[in-house]
Amino acid sequence: MTGADRTVFVNTAAASTGGTGVPSESVDLTAPFGGGTLPNPVTTASGCAGYGRELAKFLPLAELGSITTKTIMPAPRSGRPTPRMAETPSGMLNGIGLQGSGIEHFVANELPWLAERGARVLVSVAGERVEDFAACARALNGQPGVVGLEVNLSCPNADNSGLVFAANPATAHDVVQAVREVAEPTLPVYAKLAPDVTSITDVAKACVRAGADGLSMINTLPGVVIDTDTLRPHLAGVVGGLSGPAIRPVAVGCVYAVHAAMRAGECAAVPILGMGGIRTGRDALEFVLAGASGVAVGTAIFNDPTAPLRVLDELREALAARGFAKLTDAVGLAHHH
Amino acid sequence: MAHPVQRQAEIVELSPVGAYHRLVLRAEGIAERVLPGHFAALAVDRADGSLLLRRPFFVHRADPAEATVEVVFAEAGRGTRALARQRVGDVVDVVAPLGNAFPIPTGPASALMVAGGYGGVPLFGLAERITEQGGSVGFILGASTADRLFGVEQARAFTPDVLVTTEDGSYGIRGQITLPLTEAMRAIEARVVYASGPTGMLRAVAEVCAREGVRCFTAVEQTMACGVGVCMSCVLPVVGEDGVSRLVRSCVDGPCLDGSRVRWEDIGAVPPDLEGAAAMGGC
Numbered sequence: 001m002t003g004a005d006r007t008v009f010v011n012t013a014a015a016s017t018g019g020t021g022v023p024s025e026s027v028d029l030t031a032p033f034g035g036g037t038l039p040n041p042v043t044t045a046s047g048c049a050g051y052g053r054e055l056a057k058f059l060p061l062a063e064l065g066s067i068t069t070k071t072i073m074p075a076p077r078s079g080r081p082t083p084r085m086a087e088t089p090s091g092m093l094n095g096i097g098l099q100g101s102g103i104e105h106f107v108a109n110e111l112p113w114l115a116e117r118g119a120r121v122l123v124s125v126a127g128e129r130v131e132d133f134a135a136c137a138r139a140l141n142g143q144p145g146v147v148g149l150e151v152n153l154s155c156p157n158a159d160n161s162g163l164v165f166a167a168n169p170a171t172a173h174d175v176v177q178a179v180r181e182v183a184e185p186t187l188p189v190y191a192k193l194a195p196d197v198t199s200i201t202d203v204a205k206a207c208v209r210a211g212a213d214g215l216s217m218i219n220t221l222p223g224v225v226i227d228t229d230t231l232r233p234h235l236a237g238v239v240g241g242l243s244g245p246a247i248r249p250v251a252v253g254c255v256y257a258v259h260a261a262m263r264a265g266e267c268a269a270v271p272i273l274g275m276g277g278i279r280t281g282r283d284a285l286e287f288v289l290a291g292a293s294g295v296a297v298g299t300a301i302f303n304d305p306t307a308p309l310r311v312l313d314e315l316r317e318a319l320a321a322r323g324f325a326k327l328t329d330a331v332g333l334a335h336h337h
Numbered sequence: 338m339a340h341p342v343q344r345q346a347e348i349v350e351l352s353p354v355g356a357y358h359r360l361v362l363r364a365e366g367i368a369e370r371v372l373p374g375h376f377a378a379l380a381v382d383r384a385d386g387s388l389l390l391r392r393p394f395f396v397h398r399a400d401p402a403e404a405t406v407e408v409v410f411a412e413a414g415r416g417t418r419a420l421a422r423q424r425v426g427d428v429v430d431v432v433a434p435l436g437n438a439f440p441i442p443t444g445p446a447s448a449l450m451v452a453g454g455y456g457g458v459p460l461f462g463l464a465e466r467i468t469e470q471g472g473s474v475g476f477i478l479g480a481s482t483a484d485r486l487f488g489v490e491q492a493r494a495f496t497p498d499v500l501v502t503t504e505d506g507s508y509g510i511r512g513q514i515t516l517p518l519t520e521a522m523r524a525i526e527a528r529v530v531y532a533s534g535p536t537g538m539l540r541a542v543a544e545v546c547a548r549e550g551v552r553c554f555t556a557v558e559q560t561m562a563c564g565v566g567v568c569m570s571c572v573l574p575v576v577g578e579d580g581v582s583r584l585v586r587s588c589v590d591g592p593c594l595d596g597s598r599v600r601w602e603d604i605g606a607v608p609p610d611l612e613g614a615a616a617m618g619g620c
């Protein structure tokens with residue numbers, strides 16, 4: 001690791017071991033998740049690991065803290081026309097349009113397979129109306145393997161001229177509240193926030209008030225790529241979502257701001273699942289220091305299908321090299337300045 | 338679908354062939370898994386570089402004894418230019434084999450290989466399999482210009498039934514690859530046609546085959562972000578066994594698709610009868 005040859009922050013817990021290093025295998029990676037914990041903080045970002053089957057060829061899913069599914073809606077969706085993606089500097093733009101076979105198909109055909117493999121599944125759900133979200137949540141009650149629900153608020157609201165639910169605190173609140181009401185009480189509900197809003201902390205506060213047990217941030221940033229040969233937008237859907245290392249500082253900034261609001265007591269403290277451009281354990285540690293107690297790996301999977309597990313190993317080493325015996329000792333430490 | 342592995346492969350050869358580059362990679366555990374039609378996804382930048390997405394290329398040859406796989410690529414943009422600048426001895430991160438393989442007729446059959454540009458790349462291994470089974474093959478190789486033809490000598494070494502077309506007439510028959518297609522199919526009494534090349538060409542070949550009542554398998558190329566089936570960027574509309582049309586992932590359910598099942602005219606669209614099209618309101 002790079003930590004060894006630099007001035008490394010020594011945390012108080014590490015002082016008792018008398019130095020900056022702890023053996024990496026002894027780092028306790030137990031990660032707060034909702035009101036409970038997961039064995040480690042790493043998950044896959046929704047839409048970047050399908051429903052797990054393909055990734056299972058590259059890594060044992062049960063070794064990840066959890067696997068987050070592609071967002072599931074009540075009915076099958078074709079998704080948008082192609083082209084659906086364009087590569088951008090240190091990232092990509094996607095306009096997939098939430099293609100999927102619907103919640104019934106997922107429960108009948110995908111979830112049992114995941115559960116058999118011992119995967120802990122964070123199911124991402126969405127809808128065009130508040131009741132669609134609730135219908136998905138209800139269908140997941142009592143199903144095997146499900147450790148939590150992630151509410152994808154970046155879906156256009158059919159009842160509000162297509163503005164996404166994440167766009168304002170009130171609509172985000174209503175969705176989270178509806179899901180929290182119908183979901184099994186023991187099942188954590190995470191609200192997934194969009195970065196392109198006036199105040200992400202206001203949306204975060206509304207979600208937590210509505211009963212969110214955790215916050216996932218961030219979803220992609222909207223953007224357009226224009227093909228200068230055809231002189232037209234590159235994506236068939238014109239606007240797509242930007243992801244990858246290019247958005248990492250935006251994502252870390254969002255986590256930092258919301259964690260700061262929690263520290264200031266403006267928002268009840270719930271665990272944050274950080275994502276946006278995580279490619280290495282060092283990147284993951286940035287999110288942890290900003291206030292995340294879990295991290296999701298998305299676009300980096302397209303570059304390296306083993307990325308989630310590699311990030312986990314590298315994060316363990318990065319923590320050890322800096323003297324952290326426990327992941328939780330590092331959460332939010334960047335705010336202690 | 339193939340069972341892919343990820344390897345750090347060493348470049349053992351990188352040399353020009355016409356307008357293309359031939360790249361031979363050595364890595365354990367890949368060659369023995371490759372079937373004709375499989376592709377490899379190559380990282381084109383450093384592990385911390387800014388080009389994140391892998392580039393897909395058909396496997397041309399796989400040699401299990403040498404633990405090598407060979408791809409042939411055109412310089413198309415930044416990624417392939419970076420690949421072309423690599424040197425023998427450099428290491429490339431490879432995920433392979435990916436995708437499905439071409440279905441091969443059982444028993445001896447006459448097959449016509451139709452290759453546009455570098456499209457011949459996946460067809461030679463297939464031709465070998467078919468002849469090993471006592472079948473016979475013919476080739477039509479076409480390109481815009483002579484330097485963009487691939488595999489003319491290789492095809493001639495295989496069979497006397499080789500036709501070559503160039504759009505500018507710089508080599509062989511002047512015109513598009515479909516010009517001699519019907520005649521060639523009849524001449525060798527083709528029971529199946531395998532086509533690889535640009536999408537427009539695949540569509541035209543599939544239409545001729547439909548008219549002639551001959552099976553047709555096409556190797557499609559759609560832009561891919563992941564190549565392994567997790568991102569849904571590489572889809573195209575295909576009529577399923579159940580008669581329902583769906584957007585299927587060309588990286589796992591393809592790239593080798595029955596030409597009569599692909600809805601060529603609807604690539605890049607979401608026609609209303611596709612499964613799930615009705616749900617595409619706002620999102």
Ligand SMILES: Cc1cc2nc3c(=O)[nH]c(=O)nc-3n(C[C@H](O)[C@H](O)[C@H](O)COP(=O)(O)OP(=O)(O)OC[C@H]3O[C@@H](n4cnc5c(N)ncnc54)[C@H](O)[C@@H]3O)c2cc1C
Nearest residue numbers: 390392393394395409410411413414415416417558559560
């Ligand atoms: C299954 C499959 C097999 C292929 N086999 C071969 C082969 O054997 N030989 C060969 O020369 N080329 C092959 N291609 C095309 C090759 O992948 C592209 O030429 C290459 O990705 C271009 O990358 P670039 O960075 O040079 O171009 P850029 O235009 O800079 O690429 C930008 C992005 O668009 C994608 N892209 C651009 N053109 C294509 C294309 N034609 N097809 C798919 N993605 C594209 C790139 O992968 C990248 O993500 C194949 C494509 C597919 C899907």
Ligand SMILES: Cc1cc2nc3c(=O)[nH]c(=O)nc-3n(C[C@H](O)[C@H](O)[C@H](O)COP(=O)(O)O)c2cc1C
Nearest residue numbers: 045046047071094152218219243244276277298299
């Ligand atoms: C191809 C693709 C598909 C995505 N699909 C979804 C989705 O279905 N639901 C969702 O909440 N986020 C989706 N996302 C957003 C990611 O989950 C993640 O929030 C974002 O990409 C930032 O992380 P990253 O930079 O690590 O990819 C998708 C991202 C990509 C690149």
Ligand code: FES
Nearest residue numbers: 564566568569588
């Ligand atoms: S390229 Fe990602 S699913 Fe096919």
